[in-house]
Amino acid sequence: MIADRIIDLRSDTVTKPTDAMRRAMARAEVGDDWYGDDPTVNRLQDRVAELTGKPAAAFLPTGTLCNQIAMHAFVRSGHFVVCEARSHVCGMESHSSAALSGIAFRRVEARSHGQLTAADLDRSLAPDPYDVGVVDLVVLENTHQLGGGWPMPVDAVAALASVAAAHRVPLYLDGARLFNACVATGATVAEYAAHADALMLSLSKGMGAPIGSVLVGDTEFIREVRRLKILFGAAWRQAGLVAAAGLVALDEGYDRLVSDHENAGRLASGIAEILPGAVDPTEVPTNIVFADVSGTEWTPRQWVENLGSHGILATSVPGRVRMLTHRDVTTTQIDFVLATWERLLSGAGTAIEAVRSADR
Ligand SMILES: *Cc1c(COP(=O)(O)O)cnc(C)c1O
Secondary structure (H helix, E strand, O other): OOOOOEEEEEEEEOOOOOOOHHHHOOOOOOOOOOOOOHHHHHHHHHHHHHOOOOOOOEEEHHHHHHHHHHHHOOOOOOOOEEEOOOHHOOOOOHHHHHHHHOEEEEEEEEOOOOOOHHHHHHHHHHOOOOOOOEEEEEEEEOEEEOOOEEOOHHHHHHHHHHHHOOOOOOEEEEOHHHHHHHHHHHHHHHHHHHHHHHHEEEOOOOOOOOOOOOEEEOOOHHHHHHHHHHHOOOOOOHHHHHHHHHHHHHHHOOHHHHHHHHHHHHHHHHHHHHHOOOOOHOOOOEEEEEEEOOOOOOOOHHHHHHOOOOOOEEEEEEEEEEEEEOOOOHHHHHHHHHHHHHHHHHHHHHHHHHHHOOOO
């Protein structure tokens, strides 16, 4: 059995714009954003600034560019950024940071779910007695993607922020999925933002806009961001066309994130039943599911291939299959995904049976 339509669980970036977004895009008022003249971009920036309680914001094409511009603004070439060892900035973006800004990373390994503690951070910021290693910025990722979409509570962010402040190092929040963290913890975006010097919010992940992320901070920082936006070639002219969809995402995207989390929980519980030990459903607080398939006959890559032949797209990371839920995945489709996992497992031989009956 193959899914009627492709079920794309590779990322929460794969959603298609809603009808409301397409209508808003069609009638968007636009201007030249190089000059700061696009009224829809300006409206989006004002709205996100207000949402975060920060003075200013800049609309950019990607979350990666937000992170890169923020780090370029805060960090001198040859200086360190301190971050959790599996965060996006020092993994996926390490080469960008090297090429664009000459940034070195001090990677701190968290004990669980990518969650740094105040003590971890304090140790990593201890001054170098030789004055050679200089840390210019602390980057936190919330939710933490490779930490299983783990949301860091506001008080934990506050504790880290006070450690950073004690060392006089600014703190930046990679909030690609901060909205998911808010849904999971009940905190507001502004409550998180209060503890960061600057932050990024993605509109094109769970919020469901086709394109765009927003960088937020104080007025002087955003003035520098605008300069760097032009320097890096991202002054994207009549960007109001996509900002219009971003505004709709802010209207309609947040409240429905809870169903993504429910679907991820359903997926995790189902897989835990089919393949005990592969995933702990109590460790799936948002929209990201990692299934450990090391006890099966197939590698994660083979799982991805076999799911793919049934119309289900996922990604593989070492030892695990990664699946994300989002607006364009229904609960019915999650049940189809689970039925497919079960069928693949029963067809995949005796090693699997051993795993299924093993009391793990
Ligand atoms: C996706 C992601 C980014 C980058 O956002 P893009 O819009 O894909 O460039 C940055 N940080 C984290 C944690 C992400 O998950």
